[in-house]
Amino acid sequence: MAVTIRDVARAAGVSPSTVSRALSLPDMVDPTTRDRVLRVATHLGYQPNRAARGLITGRTGNLGLLLPDLANPFFPSMVKAIQRHAHQADYQVLMMDTDEDPTVELALVRSLAKQVDGIILCAPRMRPQDLREAAAVRPTVLVNRTGRRLPAVTFDNHQGMHQVVTYLAGLGHTDIGFVGGPRSSWSNAERLRGLRDAAGEAGVRLAELGNFTPNFAGGLAATDGVIVAGVTAVLAYNDLVALGLVRSLAARGIDVPGRLSVVGIDDIAVSSMIHPGLTSLGLPTGTAGRAAVDMLLQLLSAPGPGSGSGPARTPHIDIPTELVVRETTGPVGPAPPGPKAPKTSAVRLSPPSGPGSSRSRGRSPRPSPPPPNLTDPVADAFEPRSAPTGRRRTTRR
Amino acid sequence: MAVTIRDVARAAGVSPSTVSRALSLPDMVDPTTRDRVLRVATHLGYQPNRAARGLITGRTGNLGLLLPDLANPFFPSMVKAIQRHAHQADYQVLMMDTDEDPTVELALVRSLAKQVDGIILCAPRMRPQDLREAAAVRPTVLVNRTGRRLPAVTFDNHQGMHQVVTYLAGLGHTDIGFVGGPRSSWSNAERLRGLRDAAGEAGVRLAELGNFTPNFAGGLAATDGVIVAGVTAVLAYNDLVALGLVRSLAARGIDVPGRLSVVGIDDIAVSSMIHPGLTSLGLPTGTAGRAAVDMLLQLLSAPGPGSGSGPARTPHIDIPTELVVRETTGPVGPAPPGPKAPKTSAVRLSPPSGPGSSRSRGRSPRPSPPPPNLTDPVADAFEPRSAPTGRRRTTRR
DNA sequence: CGGTTGCATGCAATCCTTTGCAGCATCAGT
DNA sequence: ACTGATGCTGCAAAGGATTGCATGCAACCG
Numbered sequence A, B: 001m002a003v004t005i006r007d008v009a010r011a012a013g014v015s016p017s018t019v020s021r022a023l024s025l026p027d028m029v030d031p032t033t034r035d036r037v038l039r040v041a042t043h044l045g046y047q048p049n050r051a052a053r054g055l056i057t058g059r060t061g062n063l064g065l066l067l068p069d070l071a072n073p074f075f076p077s078m079v080k081a082i083q084r085h086a087h088q089a090d091y092q093v094l095m096m097d098t099d100e101d102p103t104v105e106l107a108l109v110r111s112l113a114k115q116v117d118g119i120i121l122c123a124p125r126m127r128p129q130d131l132r133e134a135a136a137v138r139p140t141v142l143v144n145r146t147g148r149r150l151p152a153v154t155f156d157n158h159q160g161m162h163q164v165v166t167y168l169a170g171l172g173h174t175d176i177g178f179v180g181g182p183r184s185s186w187s188n189a190e191r192l193r194g195l196r197d198a199a200g201e202a203g204v205r206l207a208e209l210g211n212f213t214p215n216f217a218g219g220l221a222a223t224d225g226v227i228v229a230g231v232t233a234v235l236a237y238n239d240l241v242a243l244g245l246v247r248s249l250a251a252r253g254i255d256v257p258g259r260l261s262v263v264g265i266d267d268i269a270v271s272s273m274i275h276p277g278l279t280s281l282g283l284p285t286g287t288a289g290r291a292a293v294d295m296l297l298q299l300l301s302a303p304g305p306g307s308g309s310g311p312a313r314t315p316h317i318d319i320p321t322e323l324v325v326r327e328t329t330g331p332v333g334p335a336p337p338g339p340k341a342p343k344t345s346a347v348r349l350s351p352p353s354g355p356g357s358s359r360s361r362g363r364s365p366r367p368s369p370p371p372p373n374l375t376d377p378v379a380d381a382f383e384p385r386s387a388p389t390g391r392r393r394t395t396r397r
Numbered sequence C: 001c002g003g004t005t006g007c008a009t010g011c012a013a014t015c016c017t018t019t020g021c022a023g024c025a026t027c028a029g030t
Numbered sequence D: 001a002c003t004g005a006t007g008c009t010g011c012a013a014a015g016g017a018t019t020g021c022a023t024g025c026a027a028c029c030g
Helices: A005-012 A016-024 A031-044 A050-057 A074-088 A102-113 A128-137 A157-170 A186-202 A216-229 A239-251 A285-301 A377-381 B005-012 B016-024 B031-044 B050-057 B074-088 B102-113 B128-137 B157-170 B186-202 B216-229 B239-251 B285-301 B377-381
Strands: A062-067 A092-097 A118-121 A140-143 A152-155 A175-180 A205-211 A233-236 A261-266 A279-282 A316-319 A322-325 B062-067 B092-097 B118-121 B140-143 B152-155 B175-180 B205-211 B233-236 B261-266 B279-282 B316-319 B322-325
Touching: A005 A016, A005 A031, A016 A031, A050 B050, A062 A074, A062 A102, A074 A092, A074 A285, A074 B074, A074 B092, A092 A102, A092 B074, A092 B092, A102 A118, A102 A128, A118 A128, A118 A285, A128 A140, A140 A285, A152 A157, A152 A285, A157 A186, A157 A233, A157 A261, A157 A279, A157 A322, A175 A186, A175 A216, A186 A205, A205 A216, A216 A233, A216 A239, A233 A239, A239 A261, A285 A316, B005 B016, B005 B031, B016 B031, B062 B074, B062 B102, B074 B092, B074 B285, B092 B102, B102 B118, B102 B128, B118 B128, B118 B285, B128 B140, B140 B285, B152 B157, B152 B285, B157 B186, B157 B233, B157 B261, B157 B279, B157 B322, B175 B186, B175 B216, B175 B239, B186 B205, B205 B216, B216 B233, B216 B239, B233 B239, B239 B261, B285 B316
Parallel strands: A062 A092, A062 A118, A118 A140, A140 A152, A152 A316, A175 A205, A175 A233, A233 A261, A261 A279, B062 B092, B062 B118, B118 B140, B140 B152, B152 B316, B175 B205, B175 B233, B233 B261, B261 B279
Antiparallel strands: A279 A322, B279 B322
């Protein structure tokens, strides 16, 4: 059927062993024969049978990826980065979605165990002991959380919270609310900690508004609490929550950012598509995905635990975040009494006083004059995801 | 290391063959021994080595899934359905993302070939001959397109276009524009064809406004053309394009749906989150994903081509679409001269005259009275994705 | 010139499961 | 009681690649 290593060997006049070595241990065979073997192999279109290889090496050539909900726009970009990077190293990715159900996570990890060489685990609510069990069964890298002595790739929540609080304080906000995510979520706890620190340093009051589901519905549910809290700015657990918040605030006639500034986390693609554009703390998911794959591959090539000189430090990468300022944040102050002011308008956003805010968008308020021409300058103003135009980023401290 | 079939055999006092049969051909072994074997197997936690099995059976237990861009919110829900369904049949899914690059599709299919038993191919722009080559290497099911005599799962574009046109015509629109997607895309051609038919039947004029990239930027780029076309309603190739359109129309001060109604396709999650909510032709991606897996599994269990009585009909499932009416569509007519009417507002949407439009939302315009209580009734009005409240669907014809 | 070293290659075992075939036992029928 | 059929089980052969070990050859040194 398919071309096997014996076919190549026969055609090249060598033994199967030599073919195998020519492919996987190139400098162990004579250059002349190696070239001949490789030429024959490519000519015949030989591709090693992964099952046969796996049977003897005990490796599958697969990486497992466990995540809570692919439908959350936060994940696809990370998944894409992971896939691309894994493929470059000749690994396949087996992805599994837990549907935000922590009870199935461990079961999925177990079923994944036999079929992968290593696991990238994105399970913000998994219990630490389960985490340990998962890591015991296969080399594991955590993403977006830490665990007891386990390799991890995280986003620098502490620094991120500082960015947000500093930015908002610079706009004059002294009362900031936080719409929390799931109580058991690692990043929720982490963000809360960072927020308390940052609020204390900046001298602003922090209102913790409870825990909500990390999606659009959660944002809707949080609205009333935000209103009665009497804050002038609110940070949501993620962009989906923020979107829900913005949506139902608008329905209540509450001006964003005039009466209330809203900030999200994740900087998902939608945040730049809607009106008003959502100010959000961006988490570089692509960088994280690549880092996780690199870390895992390194773990796989490294000798197992117990050997080596002393207990190797468990690797950990903390990725800096990046605040993307758009239109849901503005200086604190009463809603302008101006005649029939539009509900929300980009013009209301004066340049923040924080660092890196030199450029102003310069777009006029909604009832704008007709476009000067019909080609495309408008597109630039709307920050297509690829072009940095119109995105003002605060520099990292 | 791991527990093998021999361990189970030894513990159960039978030969490995019997264990194998007890697991895969249960009614071939004596019930007594079968029970004993199964009990021992589960007790020892035996899981067959997939590599060894694959080596002899020639099957991998994997399904390949090729798609153009996971970051397009249209796909994750389909991917989730595919995964869930495949796992139930004890298959794993190897997903590959082509990054919208048709030139890498064939290469990826080839690299996928040896590692999967069958392929679910979502490649709207792949050339027919490449399609055939892909299908020759492994059993293949096309999704969201057809190809020469190849099994396929599609959405009923023809019926969908009829739904949209009928609905818009019912609102009084006689000039409808279509913002097309990639010229080489199968569904683009299909939609165009359906639109022409439907427009002819309904007696409305159809303006074909060109081809654009199937994303937010494409919508931005299409805006000028839409404006000069002089239409009162426009259908976009997909929701992302529609969102771009809505966004830049708003920036130009063009009232949606007062002056221009906008309809998208896909009904991605975001469309119900933004304001104004996007009217969209929903494509049941979950249904499609499940259907594709079912079809592929059937293909895998069926005898290969050439056998059987005559050429079996190539399976094809056409999934009905479902129009979800929200706030970007309304009756044709000049923008109301009413005092400081908000740019867009749900109240402006009078019930469409189409079928199935009995319920009205009953939400008041934006400057609404304060909420009656502080719990959650607002959430209901905003159609959290799970609850059908607030989604008026036109019944299928 | 003999011995040793080192390199390149081949041999053969091994990974674990499935499955065609053979064997054995039991049972029914005559 | 013998024959034939039936049903369950075991034997052994794949299936393709990797790898420790052995072998053969050449080169080099003494």
